[in-house]
Amino acid sequence: MKYCAFLRGVNVKGTNMKMADVCQVFKDAGMEEVSSILASGNIVFSSDKAVEELKEILEKAMSGHFSYEAFLFVKAKEEVELFWSGIPFEKNENLHIYAFVGVSGVEDVLMEEFQKASHTEDEKAEIINSIFYWQVPKGNTLDSTFGKILGKKSLKDRFTSRNTNTFEKILKKMNG
Template sequence: MKYCAFLRGVNVKGTNMKMADVCQVFKEAGMQDVSSVLASGNIVFSSDKKAEELKKILEKAMSDHFSYEAFLFIKSHEETGIFWSSIPFEKKDDMHIYAFVGNPGVENILMAEFEAASKTEDEKAEITGGIFYWQVPKGNTLDSSFGKVLGKKSLKDQLTSRNINTFEKILKKMN
């Protein structure tokens, strides 16, 4: 089965790694057809194992190799497609749209945080099919009240986010 591993915290805040090295770790852990998409920690690969087992194997392999506490989320080809096909917002040149990959139920935590945060004009959030989507004006992602919430230590093992354009690139690589 084809999968994508979405790594959290790669190439930010001092956790720097080359995607070629990450791909090599995946290969050494027994994954096939391994390739990366962008430098933000998206690894496409094939395996006969189930996602839950792959998460444990790959987090340990990454943690051991790079000497950091690795967090990643595994989605099948079909599940990855849903992130792209379920976008609730119209794409606009002046907006970023993010989708959040995470543990079951994290979308409700994110919505509660979003509702409590101050917002810019046109900043929106919606849960569609159990996926939390966030629309924010370009240039405001890190400065927004909700953007600051995403850096909370209590959420670090719960989720990671990607711009929806990244999902399109991942799906092209998976096909």
């Protein structure tokens, strides 16, 4: 079965790793047809194992190899397709649209935090198919009130986010 592992905190705040090295860790852990998409920690691979088992194996392998506390979220191809097909906002060259990959129920926590935060014009959030989507003007992602909330240590093992364009690239690779 085809999967994508979404790694959290890769190539930010001093956690730097080459994707070729990450792919090798995945291969050494028994994954097949391993490739990376962008440098933000998106690894497409094949395996016969269950998602829960894959998460455990890969977090342990990544933590051991790179000497950091690895957090990753493994999604089957069908789940990745939902991230792409559910985008609730119109594409706009002045806006970023992010989808959040995480533990079950994290979308409700994120929506609650979003609703408490102040927002810029055109900043919106919606939950579609239990997936939290966030639209924010380009250049405001890290400066927005909600963007700052996303960096809370209490949330670090609960989700990671990707620009929706990244999901398009991941799906092309999974279908290729």
